[in-house]
Amino acid sequence: MPVEVPKEKWPGSVRTITLGALPSEGGTRKRVVTVGGETAMPFMHFEGEIPNPPVVAIEIKDRKPDDWSPLLLETWKDVIDDPAQWAAAAEAAGADLIVLALSLTNRNGEPTSPDEAVASVKAVLRATGLPLIVFGPGQAEADNALLVAVSEATKGERLALGICEDKNYRTIVATAMANDHLVTARTPMDVNLAKQLNILISDMGLPLDRILMDPTTGALGYGIEYGFSVMERLRLAALQGDKMTQLPMIVTPGFEAWKAKESKVGEGVPASWGDWLNRAINWETLTALTLVESGADIVVLRHPESVKRVKAAIEELMAAKSLVS
Amino acid sequence: MSRYIAKRAIRGANALVREAELMLNRALKEKGEDQKVAFPNTAYYLPLIYGMTGIAVEKLEDLVPVIEQAKRLLHPMPSDNLWTPYLGETLDSGMATLLAAEAIEAIRFVYGLQPERMPGFTLAGGTSYPELDAPNNGRVGHLNGPIDDIQLRSWGIQLVDGRMPGFAAIVGAAKSNEVAVKIVRELQKRNILCFLSGNVNGRSIIHQLIEEGVELGYDTYTVPFGTDTISAIYALGFATRSALTFGGLKPGQAREILLYNRERVFAFVLALGEVDDLKYAAAAGAINFGFPVIADTVIPEILPTGITKYEHVVSMPFNEIEGADDLEKAERLVQKCIEVRGVKVKVAEVPVPVPYGSAFEGEVVRKNDMRVEFGGKHSRCFEYLFMAPLDEVVDGKVEVIGPSFENVEPQGHMDMGIIVQVAGRQMQEDFEPVLERQIHYFINGASGIQHIGQRDIAWIRISNNAAEKGFKLEHFGKILHARYHSDFGAIVDKVQVTIITEPELLQQWLAKARAAYDYRNKRLADLTDDKVDEFYSCTLCQSFAPNHVCIISPERLGLCGAYNWLDCKASYNINPTGPNQPIKLGKVIDPVKGYWTGTNEYAKIGSHGVVSEVSMYSIMENPMTACGCFECIVMLIPEANGVMVVSREDPSMTPAGMTFSTLAGIAGGGLQTPGVMGVGKYFLLSPKFISADGGFKRVVWMSSILKEMMAEELKAVAEREGDPDLIEKIADERHVTTVEELLAWLEEHNHPVLAMEPMF
Structure with missing residues (x-):
């Protein structure tokens, strides 16, 4: 007896967004990255199109990070205090994109100056041909001071600047608008708040195809199910035709997973937890893959091995496409 | 449009455009059409001309079409005996003037006449030449x-x-x-x-x-x-x-x-x-x-x-x-x-000599730590906020009329009135009570200050610590000024505060305040669903109940009890993209059960297609969904032909065989379950409370805590329903915890529900 597979027909689709600009487009990138465009839930190839696979970004810092796991420091070794070398190493490790997270202070413990931030960003742009996302240190005043300088110094590169939040988005959006960049918009795990921030940002005049939304997530075991369900609902709303949720999603599982106890702590844990490094990588990989399954378009990771595994899994999920047609 | 202004603007524009044209013609002759024209250090050519016309002026000849365009915008002088609105002509003339003015400045740059020379003057930073x-x-x-x-x-x-x-x-x-x-x-x-x-x-x-x-x-x-x-x-x-x-x-x-x-x-x-x-x-x-x-x-x-x-x-x-x-x-x-x-003023900090922040809101000032109190057992304290015309309010003015508390003995008391006058373009009289209620939160934010109550039963304590740090009466005003601007800047442009301790004046203002409270109470009572053409949505709880949506009407407040229709209206004005959006009612489908085209459409959108209809006034047919924050659960007791009302604060067993916490699982989560509803406790008092199913008379059982908390109000409801003893006829957990007991109670007390039609 033939079985009819029930199919969902969606009226809406996710916007297609391109990060980075080629020399012919006013930038200096060797390649650009396009995300979004889905007309079905993640990897439901039989219901619609998944034209662009989710991509993996590697997070690097402008100097040796103070609070990263020794496992990560050990892995990246020599490049960890040089953003340019680090970016090149990240590209070699298979990153589709680079996320450069600026530090609040420089190597001397003084506040990072706009000039230093610009120098780091420019060094990274020279060292890699990949599109770049730049995050401020996460404090409104510092974010605005550094990102405005970075934005002006890299006009036309189509960087994504972050992180816009409801309390601080105007400056970042204004400078992105003036210098042809994108922004990432973060809200704390809530569909309506995500929508509202997208509305506020687009109200300022930034076209929706220059906004990535970051619905925030938790690591495996630390609220990922909540994050998963918010992302799933955002994606459902997008496919149902709600314009203000039709933006590709970026999430930071690397940041989340590496602050979980399971990846952070190597001693004094039950032996049954197994090898520390392996466990930490598993944590990051599983967190990222869960989010990819819930609709993430960009996952930001920290360990090269996790990158390899997540990319392999995405490839397999995308390969299912051929089984459908 | 003033004819006088129109006339002079048109005349001014004609003159300036002519002057620009003459200057341009001379310049073309003297400097040639290829003469470069530019403002210093800009990528926008002559920016106004570039923006308005799209013409990128680089050479003198590029100005010719600009002047032509300016000329086309000119109008003849209005005739002396024909009156027309003039607005279009005046605006056109204005635009012509701007085009001409920028052209003139550009030509002056060519002749080295700009920037204007001012011998001996040095700019403190400026465009570089x-x-x-x-x-x-x-x-x-x-x-x-x-x-x-x-x-x-x-x-x-x-x-x-x-x-x-x-x-x-x-x-x-x-x-x-x-x-x-x-x-x-x-x-x-x-x-x-x-x-x-x-x-x-x-x-x-x-x-x-x-x-x-x-x-x-x-x-x-x-x-x-x-x-x-x-x-x-x-x-x-x-x-x-x-x-x-x-x-x-x-x-x-x-x-x-x-x-x-x-x-x-x-x-x-x-x-x-x-x-x-x-x-x-x-x-x-x-x-x-x-x-x-x-x-x-x-x-x-x-x-x-x-x-x-x-x-x-x-x-x-x-x-x-x-x-x-x-x-x-x-x-x-x-x-x-x-x-x-309409420029909005920002106040960065609350200027008081004590720490300030929401962390101090719950602080208690005990008698022993107290310097002075206003209100409470021994004195009177009231607060009254009202809107006034913009010209009558001096923003930031704080006045203390009467003695301060320096001469009051330690742990003593005195009378005080806090009068807040606000003005704003977007301010409405309906927002007065909403704003007035904020005084509680605002004043409580100061460390060492305790605020309880509202209106004429306000009760404020200042701690010894705060008084030693220099907290004075005027600081109440400073706090209110700063916070109204920062939190309600969208509707409030000006805030003036008067603190009154002078006894005679205090009595005068207290009388005025009480008249206003009465007026507001009446206004609230008169504000019925049929008098408005929009309700409000509330999606605050969608973060955990994704498909639940509250529809809030004047006679049905939110099930959490925290948001009524006026609150929503104010919230929407303050935050137009926020969680409270107006729902245009559209056509009435059923006035008894409370269906409108607008509310139904919104139910569909708000619930993401899960709920397609919501009745505002029935528990039996498409009742409103609930998140989980309801103050009370209303549930059908089929055997009794009525409903029971269980308070969140009542842990005991109910005739339904379940306690509140078990019931909450059925009522919440955004599901539409006929016969079960989560409500705010004040909704019980509304004439619209399950009015399609028989109204308040259907209540056969009610947690005793509700009877106590709202004794006065319930009494009034009983009168309204034409059965003054109705509340005594309603069972509660002290006497009845099973259906059998309930039925016996109803018989014994001759509850009106016995004579009512079947509910379903």
């Missing part, structure tokens, strides 16, 4: 001329992100040097950028400020453009470039650029001294941008709104302004400018 500024040239003193792109970016971004509230284009000369300085200082104090230009009989505000030693330039946010009116064009070039840079707009999108400025750039023109034809024409140009004009002389006003957000032209003759001296008058004048353009 290497040939003039080079030290080996002996440094030629000059004014700024147009703003360059670097500064545009720095200021433009601040205008967009709100750090800078707006700019003032000041044209002319002030009454005296002293007044000029005061005006500029008042604007600077508010972070408002000042652009200076123009003169009256040869004397400019620029001269006045230089004479007084005021530093002018980018560094001090006061930019001297030039001492003639034409140089005011640089302000509009700046505005145009802001829209192009930060508004994502393209050259030639004139309408969009003008609208962008009207909506987002809080600028205004302050015309000081006599207004001539050219100034009228330029003012008409500014109005195109939505920038109103305030004059300190007698000119005809244009008060109706339309192009600008509020009034177009306001006359405020300097000598007639209230104020002890010229300085106070200047202050008032600036205040007026801010009002007319």
